[in-house]
Amino acid sequence: MNPAQRGVAIVMAMSVVALAAIATTAMMMTQSTWTRESELEVDHAQAQALIQAGVDWARAVLSDDRRLNNVDHLKEPWALRLPPMPVDNGELAGYIEDQQGAFNLNNLVLGGKISAVQLDRFRRLLSVLGLPATLANSLADWIDADNEQQPNGGAEDEYYLSLQSPYLAANRPLTDVAELALVRGFSDEVRARLGPFVSALPVNTAVNVNTASPEVLSAVIDGLSLDAARALVAQRDRAYFRDYTDFSNRLPHGVEIANSDLKVSSNYFLARVRVTIGGAEARGLALLVRADIGWPAIVWRKYQ
Numbered sequence: 001m002n003p004a005q006r007g008v009a010i011v012m013a014m015s016v017v018a019l020a021a022i023a024t025t026a027m028m029m030t031q032s033t034w035t036r037e038s039e040l041e042v043d044h045a046q047a048q049a050l051i052q053a054g055v056d057w058a059r060a061v062l063s064d065d066r067r068l069n070n071v072d073h074l075k076e077p078w079a080l081r082l083p084p085m086p087v088d089n090g091e092l093a094g095y096i097e098d099q100q101g102a103f104n105l106n107n108l109v110l111g112g113k114i115s116a117v118q119l120d121r122f123r124r125l126l127s128v129l130g131l132p133a134t135l136a137n138s139l140a141d142w143i144d145a146d147n148e149q150q151p152n153g154g155a156e157d158e159y160y161l162s163l164q165s166p167y168l169a170a171n172r173p174l175t176d177v178a179e180l181a182l183v184r185g186f187s188d189e190v191r192a193r194l195g196p197f198v199s200a201l202p203v204n205t206a207v208n209v210n211t212a213s214p215e216v217l218s219a220v221i222d223g224l225s226l227d228a229a230r231a232l233v234a235q236r237d238r239a240y241f242r243d244y245t246d247f248s249n250r251l252p253h254g255v256e257i258a259n260s261d262l263k264v265s266s267n268y269f270l271a272r273v274r275v276t277i278g279g280a281e282a283r284g285l286a287l288l289v290r291a292d293i294g295w296p297a298i299v300w301r302k303y304q
């Protein structure tokens with residue numbers, strides 16, 4: 001299919017799920033007593049049904065994509081942002097983000113213990129973003145199983161119990177990037193700067209070199225400067241990496257990779273859906289995990 005045909009196919013797939021949701025909502029509306037009091041509740045239910053339709057659209061698109069190929073890059077249909085689509089009394093819009101194009105913060109710890117290699121990579125990411133290296137220590141302590149504080153900015157129970165509203169270190173993988181708000185040093189400013197480059201996935205994952213930003217590529221590949229990573233991404237925009245060998249062949253002279261934690265495909269995606277009904281806006285997001293067959297499973301979902 002050419003890009004225009006693909007675009008049409010996606011919009012059609014989206015329309016089908018959206019229509020199903022609208023039908024459901026319409027049924028709920030007929031059943032409810034149409035009083036002023038119930039109006040807000042119906043709008044809320046309608047918004048949730050539409051958000052679910054948006055998430056199902058994302059699942060359908062991702063499942064189709066896996067049937068067609070085992071490579072994931074930013075020119076594929078799943079990566080297109082859809083223009084807002086009109087629905088009853090409002091509109092629905094959404095897009096999908098590859099979570100393996102980001103640095104998975106949970107990679108810092110493997111089997112409860114800090115990975116020195118991953119800790120170094122995360123420090124490089126922090127440095128590229130102009131953030132203090134000490135953040136790597138506090139986050140590693142937050143995730144690792146033990147209660148032994150890392151030097152230089154580390155923090156375990158003793159630190160968190162000394163806060164005005166005390167709590168304990170999680171000592172397990174992050175469930176969501178939003179949890180960073182609890183970790184020592186991760187202020188609003190830090191999280192705003194870091195947010196676009198990180199994810200928090202339930203298992204240790206590889207980085208997809210077809211979707212990773214220059215910042216992330218430079219962090220996870222030894223000897224790849226930010227400028228070299230930018231040049232590589234500019235080249236990738238013209239021709240995506242077909243496989244691992246293709247990627248390693250196109251690296252700058254002298255940069256060697258010898259690790260299996262780089263890939264050209266992804267399994268974890270975030271679906272972001274926005275619904276506007278009668279001027280009110282609702283947002284939902286869902287972390288999806290894709291298997292080789294069938295619709296991706298929902299790891300978690302949130303309404304905002």
Ligand SMILES: [Ca+2]
Binds near residue numbers: 072
């Ligand atoms: Ca694909």
Ligand SMILES: [Ca+2]
Binds near residue numbers: 156
């Ligand atoms: Ca710990």
